[in-house]
Amino acid sequence: MGAxxxxxxxxxxxxDPARTDLAREFRDNPFGPHSPELRRLLxxxxxxxxxxxxxxxxxxxxxxxxxxxPKRGDPIEFYSDRIFPSYREALWGVFQARWxxxxxxxxxxx
Amino acid sequence: xxxxxxxxxxxxxxxxxxxxxxxSSELPGKYSARLLRVRNGxxxxxxxxxxxxxxxxxxxxxxxxxxxxxxxxxxxRIDEAAPFRLGSFTLQVxxxxxxxxxxxxxxxxxxxxxxxxxxxLMLDGDGALALALGDGAGGRVQVSTGVxxxxxxxxxxxxxxxxxxxxxALIQRPLSTFAGDLGAARIEETVALRPSGGGxxxxxxxxxxxxxxxxxxxxxxxxxxxxxRALSEAECESLRDFVPAALARDxxxxxxxxxxxxxxxxxxISVHRRHGKAVNLPTRAQKGxxxxxxxxxxxxxxxxxxxxxxxxxDLYDCGWxxxxxxxxxADLRSGxxxxxxxxxxxxxxxxxFVRPKRGTRQADLCYLVPTxxxxxxxxxxxxxxxxxxxxxxGNFGVLGPHAQFLEANWQYGxxxxxxxEDGSPVYFSSxxxxxxxMRLDTDxxxxxxxxxxxxxxxxxxxxxxxxxxxxxxxxGVSLLENYRCVVTGTxxxxxxxxxxxxxxxxxxxxxxxxxTGANGFYWRVAFSDAFPGAMEMRRAEDGMRGxxxxxxxxxxxxxxxxxxxxxxxxxxPQKVAGTGFTAQGFDRAEPYRxxxxxxxxxxxxxxxxxxxxxxxxxxxxVGGGAAGWxxxxxxxxxxxxxxxxxxxxxxNFSTAYNWVKEEFNHxxxxxxxxxxxxxxxxxxxxxxxNGGAVFSTxxxxxxxxxxxxxYDNNVSRIMENVVRRFLDPVPFPPPVR
Numbered sequence: 001m002g003a004x005x006x007x008x009x010x011x012x013x014x015x016d017p018a019r020t021d022l023a024r025e026f027r028d029n030p031f032g033p034h035s036p037e038l039r040r041l042l043x044x045x046x047x048x049x050x051x052x053x054x055x056x057x058x059x060x061x062x063x064x065x066x067x068x069x070p071k072r073g074d075p076i077e078f079y080s081d082r083i084f085p086s087y088r089e090a091l092w093g094v095f096q097a098r099w100x101x102x103x104x105x106x107x108x109x110x
Numbered sequence: 111x112x113x114x115x116x117x118x119x120x121x122x123x124x125x126x127x128x129x130x131x132x133x134s135s136e137l138p139g140k141y142s143a144r145l146l147r148v149r150n151g152x153x154x155x156x157x158x159x160x161x162x163x164x165x166x167x168x169x170x171x172x173x174x175x176x177x178x179x180x181x182x183x184x185x186x187r188i189d190e191a192a193p194f195r196l197g198s199f200t201l202q203v204x205x206x207x208x209x210x211x212x213x214x215x216x217x218x219x220x221x222x223x224x225x226x227x228x229x230x231l232m233l234d235g236d237g238a239l240a241l242a243l244g245d246g247a248g249g250r251v252q253v254s255t256g257v258x259x260x261x262x263x264x265x266x267x268x269x270x271x272x273x274x275x276x277x278x279a280l281i282q283r284p285l286s287t288f289a290g291d292l293g294a295a296r297i298e299e300t301v302a303l304r305p306s307g308g309g310x311x312x313x314x315x316x317x318x319x320x321x322x323x324x325x326x327x328x329x330x331x332x333x334x335x336x337x338x339r340a341l342s343e344a345e346c347e348s349l350r351d352f353v354p355a356a357l358a359r360d361x362x363x364x365x366x367x368x369x370x371x372x373x374x375x376x377x378x379i380s381v382h383r384r385h386g387k388a389v390n391l392p393t394r395a396q397k398g399x400x401x402x403x404x405x406x407x408x409x410x411x412x413x414x415x416x417x418x419x420x421x422x423x424d425l426y427d428c429g430w431x432x433x434x435x436x437x438x439x440a441d442l443r444s445g446x447x448x449x450x451x452x453x454x455x456x457x458x459x460x461x462x463f464v465r466p467k468r469g470t471r472q473a474d475l476c477y478l479v480p481t482x483x484x485x486x487x488x489x490x491x492x493x494x495x496x497x498x499x500x501x502x503x504g505n506f507g508v509l510g511p512h513a514q515f516l517e518a519n520w521q522y523g524x525x526x527x528x529x530x531e532d533g534s535p536v537y538f539s540s541x542x543x544x545x546x547x548m549r550l551d552t553d554x555x556x557x558x559x560x561x562x563x564x565x566x567x568x569x570x571x572x573x574x575x576x577x578x579x580x581x582x583x584x585x586g587v588s589l590l591e592n593y594r595c596v597v598t599g600t601x602x603x604x605x606x607x608x609x610x611x612x613x614x615x616x617x618x619x620x621x622x623x624x625x626t627g628a629n630g631f632y633w634r635v636a637f638s639d640a641f642p643g644a645m646e647m648r649r650a651e652d653g654m655r656g657x658x659x660x661x662x663x664x665x666x667x668x669x670x671x672x673x674x675x676x677x678x679x680x681x682x683p684q685k686v687a688g689t690g691f692t693a694q695g696f697d698r699a700e701p702y703r704x705x706x707x708x709x710x711x712x713x714x715x716x717x718x719x720x721x722x723x724x725x726x727x728x729x730x731x732v733g734g735g736a737a738g739w740x741x742x743x744x745x746x747x748x749x750x751x752x753x754x755x756x757x758x759x760x761x762n763f764s765t766a767y768n769w770v771k772e773e774f775n776h777x778x779x780x781x782x783x784x785x786x787x788x789x790x791x792x793x794x795x796x797x798x799x800n801g802g803a804v805f806s807t808x809x810x811x812x813x814x815x816x817x818x819x820x821y822d823n824n825v826s827r828i829m830e831n832v833v834r835r836f837l838d839p840v841p842f843p844p845p846v847r
Binding site: 032047076090 | 423493494495496497498499500501505506507508509510511514517518520531697764765
C-alpha cells in the first residue's frame with residue numbers, strides 16, 4: 001500500500017557525509033559483522049524498493065548498477081559502462097551510489 | 111534468456127494420467143523436448159551439482175516453435191452480445207477507482223477499440239468519467255466530465271444517451287461528503303453521432319485486438335445496470351438495490367456481484383438473466399458501497415460485499431494450446447520429473463511430480479512436496495517492489511535474470527508476496543502459467559531447496575514416494591496413512607484446513623512426521639473446484655508478509671473461511687510440529703548445539719554417532735550452516751506438546767535475524783539476533799499416540815547441509831538416524847511420567 005499512503009516519497013533520513021570512516025569499514029568488510037553506527041547507516045541506505053534507488057543487477061557474467069523505472073513495466077536502466085566482476089565489488093559500487101544520493105556529495109576514500 | 115517458456119496443465123500426476131505441455135517461443139524454427147528424472151536442481155559447485163537423468167518418453171523429439179500470447183487483466187464478459195446493441199441507453203454503476211488518471215480505462219460497454227464501434231462508459235486519461243461513442247465507420251466522439259474521480263472513494267456514475275435527440279448526460283456523485291463538491295460533476299451535451307455495432311458487453315475492459323479484452327480497469331465495481339433508454343436521475347436512483355417493477359421493461363441487465371461469490375458466475379437479477387463470467391480471477395467478496403463496518407464476513411451480509419476488484423495484471427490461466435502430452439507409464443517410479451525444452455541457447459524446464467497410483471505406495475517413506483507454498487511464491491516481484499526487501503535480507507539486493515524478465519513481462523502474473531499496481535494485495539496465484547521460480551537451477555528456495563532432500567534420499571539409497579500438497583488437500587489422511595514416515599519440504603508455509611487435518615490425523619494414527627524445514631503450517635489458504643490450479647490467500651491481521659488485507663476483507667471468496675495465520679485461529683504451528691516460526695534473517699546460518707535434554711534415553715537414537723559437544727551443521731550450501739534463513743522454536747503456551755524434548759538449539763544469530771512481528775505487542779529495537787533470546791532455532795522430538803513420533807529440525811537451511819562431505823557429516827547422520835528409526839515399525843513407547 002506504500003504508494004497509496006503518501007503523495008510522493010518521504011524524505012530520506014540524513015546521513016553525515018563526513019563519516020567516511022563508516023564507508024571505509026563497509027568497503028573493507030562488506031559482509032559484516034558491522035559496527036552499530038555502520039548498521040544504522042546501512043538500514044537507511046537499504047530502505048525502500050528498487051524503484052527508488054540504484055540497485056545491483058546481473059549483467060552478462062558480472063554485475064552492474066541499474067535503476068528500475070518508477071512504473072511497472074518501464075524499461076530498466078542499466079549502467080553497464082561499469083561492470084563489477086564480483087558481487088563483493090558490486091556491493092561497494094552500490095554503496096557508493098547510495099551514499100552519494102543520500103549525502104549529495106561524492107564519496108572519495110584514499 | 112527466457113525466450114522459450116512452458117507450463118503443464120497439472121503439477122502432480124499418477125501412472126495412467128495424461129499431462130499436457132504448453133510451450134511458447136519467440137524464436138523461429140524448432141525446439142526439442144525430453145524427459146528428465148530430477149535428483150538435485152542446484153548447480154552450486156560446492157555441492158553435488160545439478161543431477162538429472164534422461165528418461166525415455168514417447169514425446170521426446172522436436173516440435174515447431176510458435177509464440178503463444180498471454181492476456182492478463184480481469185473483467186466480466188457477458189454471455190449475450192445482441193441485447194446490448196442499443197440506440198438509446200443508460201449505463202450506471204458504483205465505482206471505486208484505484209488508479210484514476212493512470213491511463214484511459216473501461217468501466218463497461220460493448221466498445222470495440224480497433225473499429226471505434228459501440229459505446230463505453232470509461233475513465234479518461236485524467237481519471238474523469240467519460241462516454242465514448244463510435245459508429246464503426248470512422249465516426250467517434252468522447253465526452254468527459256473533465257473532473258477526475260476521487261481515488262479510493264466510492265462514486266456513483268451514470269451515462270445516458272437518447273438516440274432521438276442526441277442528448278447525452280454524465281453524472282458522477284461521490285458517496286463521501288467532503289467540504290465542497292470534490293469529485294462531483296454533471297454535464298449534458300448533444301452530439302450528432304449515433305453509436306453502432308460493437309462487440310461483446312464487458313465490464314472492466316473493452317474489446318481489443320483479436321478478440322482479447324483490453325483497456326482494463328483497476329478498481330472496484332458494484333451494482334452495474336444497463337437500461338434501453340435514457341433514464342432520469344430519479345429513475346437511476348430507484349435502481350440502487352433492485353429492479354423496480356416500473357422499470358423492468360427498460361432494464362437490459364442488472365448484475366449483483368454478491369451472488370455466486372465463490373465462482374466465476376456473474377448473475378443478472380433482471381428478468382432477462384443475462385449472466386456473465388468473471389475472467390482471470392478478479393477479487394470477489396470485496397466491500398461494496400453499502401459496506402458500513404457492521405459486518406466483516408461476506409457470508410453473513412452479502413449485500414455489503416457486492417463489489418469486484420479488477421486489476422490489469424490479474425491472471426488465472428494463460429490458455430495456451432497444447433504442444434505435446436505424456437501418458438505416465440505404469441512402470442514410472444514416483445519422483446520429481448522435468449521436461450527440458452531446448453532451442454539453441456535457450457532452455458526451460460517444466461517440473462512436475464509423479465506420485466504413486468491412488469491407494470498404492472512404492473516406498474515406506476513419502477516426501478510431501480509443499481506445492482501450495484510453491485504457488486504462493488510463484489513469479490514473485492520482491493526484487494523490484496519490496497520496499498523492505500534489502501533490510502529483511504540484511505544485504506544489498508540483486509536484480510537477477512528472473513526479476514529483470516518479470517519486470518518486463520507483468521502479463522505472467524504475480525505471487526502472494528506481491529501487491530497489485532494499486533497497492534491492493536494479490537489474493538490468487540495460479541499454476542496455469544509459466545513460473546520462473548519452478549525452473550531447475552534457480553533460487554535455492556522452495557523447489558530447488560527441497561531438491562537437496564531428494565538428492566540426499568538418493569545419495570543414501572532411501573526409497574521414497576512423492577506426494578504433493580494438492581494430493582493431500584484432495585485425499586486427506588488416506589494419502590499418508592500407509593506410509594511409515596512422512597517427510598516435509600524445507601518451507602511448507604501454506605496449509606489448507608484439509609491439509610492440516612490430514613497431517614494431524616496421520617500423527618494421531620501413529621505416523622512418523624519429520625519436519626525438515628521452518629516457518630511451516632503458518633498461513634491458511636484455500637483451493638477451489640471452481641478454479642482448479644489456483645490458490646487463495648488473505649493476509650489478515652498479522653504475520654510476516656509481503657502485503658496485507660484491508661480491514662473487513664479477511665474472508666476468502668473460494669470457501670468463505672477466515673484467512674490469515676493459523677496461529678490466530680488457535681492452531682499454531684507448535685501444535686503440528688512442536689515448533690513454530692520465530693525469526694528470519696538471510697546473511698548466514700548457524701550450527702546447533704546439543705542440549706541436556708538430548709541425553710534423555712528417548713532421544714538416544716537421534717544422536718547415535720554424534721558427540722555431546724560437537725557443533726552440528728557448521729557447514730552447508732544455504733548460509734553456511736544447518737540452522738538459518740527462517741527458524742522455529744518451541745512455545746508450550748502455543749501448543750508444543752508438554753513432553754517435547756528440545757534436543758539441540760542454534761543461537762547467536764546475527765543482527766540480520768529479527769523476531770517475528772506477530773509475537774510482540776509494541777515495537778521496540780529488541781528484536782534482532784544479537785539482543786533477543788527468542789531468536790533461536792530448536793530441534794525437537796516428541797512421541798505421538800499409537801507409537802508415532804515427530805522430529806523437527808526447525809530450519810530452512812537444514813537441507814542444504816545434508817550433502818556436505820559426500821553426505822558424510824553430522825547433519826546427514828542425524829537425518830539418517832531419524833529416518834531409519836521412523837521407518838522401523840516398532841512403536842515409539844509413550845514417555846514415562
